[in-house]
Amino acid sequence: MENQPLLKVNQAGISFGGLKAVSGFDLEIHQGELIGLIGPNGAGKTTSFNLLTGVYVPTEGDIFLEGVRLNGLPPYQVTRKGISRTFQNIRLFNDLSVLDNVKVANHSRAKHSMLSSILRLPSHFNGEKEMEDKSIELLRIFQLEHVKDELAKNLPYGQQRRLEIARALAAGPKLLLLDEPAAGMNPQETHDLMELIRFIREKFDLTILLIEHDMNLVMGICERIYVLDHGQLIAEGLPEEIRSNPKVIEAYLGEEVSSDAQG
Amino acid sequence: MDWIQQLVNGISLGSIYALIALGYTMVYGIIKLINFAHGEVFMIGAFVGFYAIAGWGLGFFPALIIAMAVCAGMGMLIERVAYRRLRGSTRIAALITAIGISLFIQYLFIYFRGAQPEAYPEVISNQTFNILGAQISSQSLMILGTSIVLMIVLQFIVHKTKIGKAMRAVSHDMDAARLMGINVNTTISATFAIGSSLAGAAGVFFGVYYTKIEPLMGVIPGLKAFVAAVLGGIGIIPGAMVGGLVLGVVETVVSGLGYSLWRDAAAFVILILILLFKPSGIFGKNAREKV
């Protein structure tokens, strides 16, 4: 049992109209790993996240989480099974407070019923209190407690990105998917983000799969890297292997990048 | 039941819906506003045509041109006064304003001339042909012909001319359109002018074909035209045409089968069924939000 991968993707694919956005996608992630997914623009990275989270139903292949087949489950059930994500273009609940954003993600772990809330039974108060405590604790970890009553849309960009990760964690995932978490951040901010990702992995005993174009980040923290191009895997391996893989250099990195990234 | 006759009836009715829906869908396509006042512009067109014919003794075509011109002006005025300020606001705010404008025009009109109906004079003689046992009136042929021609013209304007390209650019992204040097206000005004002049034309045709016009005449056809536009895929010009015809034929067939009281219900049932199976209308692309 120990050897069963947390996530196993078997020849998954999807087409839009005639376009095969992803095909023959294989992926195996074990408990506790931190994996990178890279590839040129339009390679199908975000689409593969959408497959994993039930936003799109794969037209071929299978997806298993801890041996349970996920194909065809709607996103909210996939989340309850243990995969949660952030979005390439931030999707916060803009007009909700920071705290409520996190509470929403706590939703499916709370038990109190609609009736108990409408009648304001004790179970409602207990349930809400518990949600609130848990959420505040998360915000504290992400250094967002001081802005908990702000509306999400009023946060600066960097805090919005962090809030999105906090929110995803509140859903209690085993596997966390991050789609370009460092997009639009400068090197310093990116550096802080790397620390944060490492930290939450330890703290929450998480498995993480992330998409990123910033090679400093990817090469810096990922243990293994998958490379997609035109919807297909072209390489898989350790950061050093990927960095020197000619196919990857041709399709994605460009010739001199190895020297640049060190700079 | 006389199938051919009913089909003819349905297409005549449907082409009126189509004519109104064309303008509707055009405006919607560009600024995504359900312009409830469209029905009232249609009403104004009918009355302007009426006054031109009955009051000033003009012929059909001059009356049609005047009505279209006045309605174009009305459309631009409505946009300028009521919608432009709301461009940055929620769409629902614009929708409520549109409902407000629609009521305002109706009752301003009633205030000045009363609610009683008016009868259109017969300006073009109406002949009836007998084809395959069905009676076809020359007027309904004319209306169908006009809608088809206008549809083609509109399609041409939107897809082939410079102003059409500007319209499409504005509809996708107003700020980016500005950066191309497109004058967004002018473009939207032009859209309203074209859409409203179509409504005006529809008003005159309606008056000639159905004779009766009254200040609240825009309400139901306005709603039906909206339904037709949604049915065809909102914002899509040929969709409005087809949606209008489908609606007309469905209504006629249901009445023809003796369920005239269920006619509107049937139209809505068809609409809902189409939306459920093809949520963006007959011609709409099922564009899912890209995640």
Next chain:
Amino acid sequence: GCGSDSAGGGESGDTVKIGANLELSGAVASYGEGIAEGIELAVDEINKDGGIDGKEIEIVKVDNKSDAAEATNAAIKLTENDDVVAIIGSATSGNTVAQAQVANNSETVLLSPSGTSPNVTVNDDGSLNDFVFRTSFIDPFQGTVAANFAANELGVKNVAIYADNASDYAKGLAASFKETFEAAGGKIVAEESYVAKDTDFRSTLTRIKSANPEFIFIPGYYEEVGLIVKQGREMGIDVPLMGADGWDSPKLVELAGGDSLNNTFITNHYSSGDPDETIQSFVTKFGEKYNGSSPDAFNALGYDSVYMLKDAMERAESTSDAKKIKDALSETKDLTLVTGIISVDEDHNPIKSATVLEYKDGEQVFKTKVNP
């Protein structure tokens, strides 16, 4: 706890306050407006002549948006806030029914100019609404007259009925027509409906045509009937058509066209071509006040409602005691109005004779008179 004090209402200074609860906006605004025009003409005349008992009439006009809830509200406002002694309204039976209980409870006279449904004055449970009256026929009467005319005068056997289903008036007429006509041995070969505000009737007409009726009864209002007649004739339906007072409007002729209207008949309260003095002076005065237009049935009924109240007040010798006025109203006898010589029966309905008219090249021509 109402009624006790409002019986003395209506007398503020030396005017007679009468409410008008009408459809001035919404779907049937044109009916309400027609009644209002008639009322205003009558009030002008009466006030110029020195009013009732020396008191001027003051009309408090309220709009009920063609909506029953608003009509109730408006009636409560008229009785409670404006203290009117009587209300004229509304154009449709439903909106009148909506105020009937308010009138009873607050002891205010309610006179409906054109609410023709029997349940305006007599409730569904058979009880009489003490304070509620009307100026118009009730539906069954006109339907009966039309059926007898078709069966006896025109001698037709197979007929179709094409009724406005959104109007209780038209439905009432259709029902009584059917009953009487079938009792007389006739056959209804097609029964179809339309809904007010429709403009395209061709599909149903096609259906009626294929049933081959010898005569079509079309109860409804002129706005739609005009189009039905026009479209029917265009489709080659040339059998006689018949309707009722709802057809009576000069607009009908404009909408349908004089030609199409040939070989059509209506039952009506009166004929505007009738040389009768009351009628002619009404038509003239109406034209003078409303720049040349000629009155329709709503105008005439609104006008008559005011005179019916005036007559009752004079006989009751009170312009303020609603109880006395309603007693006087229920004793109305042989009162000459534009829409006929009326007496009120025990169900508070006016008994008046109906006239059958035929359209000839756009003119109404007197055909027969039928007494109830």
Next chain:
Amino acid sequence: MNTKKIKGFWLFVILSIIVYFAVQMAANTGMINNYHVNTLVYICINIILAVSLHLVIGITGQFSIGHAGFLAVGAYISAIVTMKLSLPFPIALIIGGIVAALTGLIVGIPSLRLRGDYLAIATLGFAEIIRIIFLNIDAVGGAAGMQVTKMTTWTSAFICLFITVLVIVNFTNSRHGRACISIRENEIAADAMGINTTYYKVAAFAIGSFFAGIAGGLYAHNFYIIQPVQFGFLKSFDILIFVVLGGLGSLSGAVISAILLTIVSTFLQSYPETRMIIYSAVLILVMLYRPQGLLGTKEITDLFKRKSVKGGS
């Protein structure tokens, strides 16, 4: 945090009791007449309608413009229960509400898959279908309508209003309400956070329909007659206007605008010629100069909060 909310709750209860008795006293002593009481009842009905639609549009973000359909169901069903089955009025109200909620489910389950304008037109269509069904049932009078005895009183209207507001406020301020709001804010993200969006959309729709049905029962038993024409799309627009004018997402906004507009509309009855012109002009001007609605997304209590903070410091 929680104690504050509890305080607010008791404040609401006490305030309601005061309002209720104040009106009751005024009516008993003749300070206000029947007309005023009737207007207040009408206001209660309109607030219930506004608040119930607020749950669907303002909270859950589902653009439904066919609310009059559920009003009609509640009105007719409750009228049948009292007039034909001779059951007591409170039972009629509840049955009316339940049938309206079931109708809400039937309408909501298929149509809530649609978005934006397509949802709007579908709900409008359903409402018209409901209306046409009543128009064609002769047992309820068809077009002529159905006579209904007046049973709605200030007390019954106020109790219904109180319960409606309480339930909707309690629902909104719970994890369930937050789930609905998250759907309004970003449906895709809500889904990704484990919210069963279909369930909550339909639930909000059904609850909204339930209270619209209750309002329908009060409505039917207040105006002596119900007719299908009363429940056309213009009625739906009236309710929609309450919600948008008050500020989408603001319950107190919906309440305030329902009160204001009912008063404005009633007041304008006496100016029949210009009534609708003024009404529509008010509507246009408010939207042009306050497109976010009277209160925006704020609640009236937020305004007090800010003031008291300022005053306190």
Next chain:
Amino acid sequence: MLKVDGIDVYYGNIHALKGVSLEVLEGEIVTLIGANGAGKSTLLKTLSGLLKPKQGVIQYENQSIVGKQAQTIVKAGISHVPEGRRVFSNMTVEENLELGAFVRKDKEVQKDIQKVYELFPRLFERKGQLSGTLSGGEQQMLAMGRAIMARPKLLLLDEPSMGLAPIMVKTIFSIIEEINETNGTTILLVEQNAHMALSIAKRGYVLETGKVVLTGSAKDLQESDEIRMAYLGG
């Protein structure tokens, strides 16, 4: 060529630019760097007329362009490639390029389209494709090509490398240099990727919370310790 003096820009109550001044000379590449929310995009939007400054002067070729409509500014020769590309997604690549030349009345539009295709051969391959279906890098090329179609004298580029694959970033930057060299187009470049930006620019400005905090030649900035720490990742 462009001279900005003490402009203040607000979004409602938010004071986004506080007395910003800067200068761009003819033929230069000038870069503007700064953290998220510093106001870089706001500045570009103000220059191209999408936003109106509350105060301050903007001189373009010795004429004030404050308060001018965006379309007038485009005609005067300033093209803006907005953040996030903003291509007209339901229109084809070629239609997008044609729109870029919207303000032009001359007959050489077709010729210029060919020139853009030479610059971006990838766009030529996809000229009939709806631009919404292009990949991010392709869309960025399209956005730049579209801006060039207006024959601008001054090109404003807002984070052209955002979200692009490393190989695309390189391509885009070399194209920027090419545009500058072959057409002589002056370029004001906003970038997060300070390293790359400074490597092609002549001069740079650093913006922080709505204020210019540092300015100098690209070389100086690259060597400044503060910059290295904050924007070049040590």
